[in-house]
Amino acid sequence: MASIVTDARSNVHSARNLISEKFPHIINIRCIAHALNLIMKDLIKHAFAKRIIQWCAVIVTYFKKSHRPKELLNLKILEKNIGGGGLKTYLETRWTTVYEMLESISRLEICLKEVINENPTVITSEAVKAIINRKRGFFNDVSDLANIMKPIKEAILTLESNKATMADCYFSLAYLGQSINKIPEDDHMMFRQHAIKIFNERFILYDFDEYLLAYYIHPGYKGTFKFI
Numbered sequence: 001m002a003s004i005v006t007d008a009r010s011n012v013h014s015a016r017n018l019i020s021e022k023f024p025h026i027i028n029i030r031c032i033a034h035a036l037n038l039i040m041k042d043l044i045k046h047a048f049a050k051r052i053i054q055w056c057a058v059i060v061t062y063f064k065k066s067h068r069p070k071e072l073l074n075l076k077i078l079e080k081n082i083g084g085g086g087l088k089t090y091l092e093t094r095w096t097t098v099y100e101m102l103e104s105i106s107r108l109e110i111c112l113k114e115v116i117n118e119n120p121t122v123i124t125s126e127a128v129k130a131i132i133n134r135k136r137g138f139f140n141d142v143s144d145l146a147n148i149m150k151p152i153k154e155a156i157l158t159l160e161s162n163k164a165t166m167a168d169c170y171f172s173l174a175y176l177g178q179s180i181n182k183i184p185e186d187d188h189m190m191f192r193q194h195a196i197k198i199f200n201e202r203f204i205l206y207d208f209d210e211y212l213l214a215y216y217i218h219p220g221y222k223g224t225f226k227f228i
Contacts, residue, residue, distance in 0.1 A: 032169040033159040035202045039176070040095045040152045042198045048191040052141050053090065053098065055131045056105050059112070060087045062128045069115070069123055076111040099153040102146035109139045140187075148183060148195065151175045173203060 043049055063070050064087065074086060084107055088100040105112070116123050116132050123129060131138060155172035158164060180199050183192040 032172060033156055035205065036152050036156050036159070036172065036176070037095050039198055039202050040098060040149065043148065043195055044098060046191050046194045048141070048188060049145055052102075052138075052145050055135065055138065056101055056142060057090060058125075058127055059105060059131060060089055060101060062125045063087055064089065066125075069119075072115050072119055072122065073108070073111060076115050077108065080111055082107065082111065096153040096156055099146055099149035102142050102149060106139060106143045106146055137187075144184065144188060148179055151179045177203070 044053055063073050070086075077086060084104065086104065087108065088097065088104040090101040091097045112132050116129055151172070155176060158168055159172060177199060180192070180195045183195060185192055
């Protein structure tokens with residue numbers, strides 16, 4: 001028994017079907033890593049996620065391009081002994097960097113606030129000041145969104161390994177489903193509904209026997225995962 005895995009482009013999808021029809025022992029499998037990328041892409045289209053990401057990008061761009069503010073932030077990071085480095089840049093062609101940017105903003109919350117408040121004449125961007133000091137619940141929202149993006153980022157990196165198994169694929173979906181189910185309903189009801197809808201649409205594409213079998217016979221399966 002063997003399998004063939006590709007992304008979802010129409011030409012390779014057709015080729016995959018032709019191969020499986022001609023060689024029945026070759027299982028036709030969709031690429032979960034590709035689906036996870038699409039889930040992340042769809043999630044950040046929501047107004048809540050889009051707004052938070054745009055505000056984070058404003059902060060990162062300012063500190064990356066402004067010499068003195070960047071220096072002050074780096075000094076503050078050293079003073080606070082905060083690991084993980086400085087602010088991370090989000091690249092639209094690399095979806096995992098969404099989480100990296102959000103996580104860096106959340107991790108450096110205290111540093112950003114102190115740099116802004118201690119250096120009012122050096123930090124000249126009114127937009128940056130407004131986001132950090134006056135956007136109500138901004139850092140809480142950044143943390144909540146980062147917690148949703150984290151399992152997607154981790155799953156994508158895991159599935160890119162040449163040691164990844166079909167069970168890893170299903171575990172990744174289960175982990176993501178749990179994370180989405182934990183989105184605070186009171187604070188982000190519309191985003192939660194959007195995330196559940198996106199997840200369910202993608203999950204259906206992978207709800208077939210081969211993945212289920214690999215999941216259930218894996219030694220790590222305990223029957224504890226709950227799907228949305």
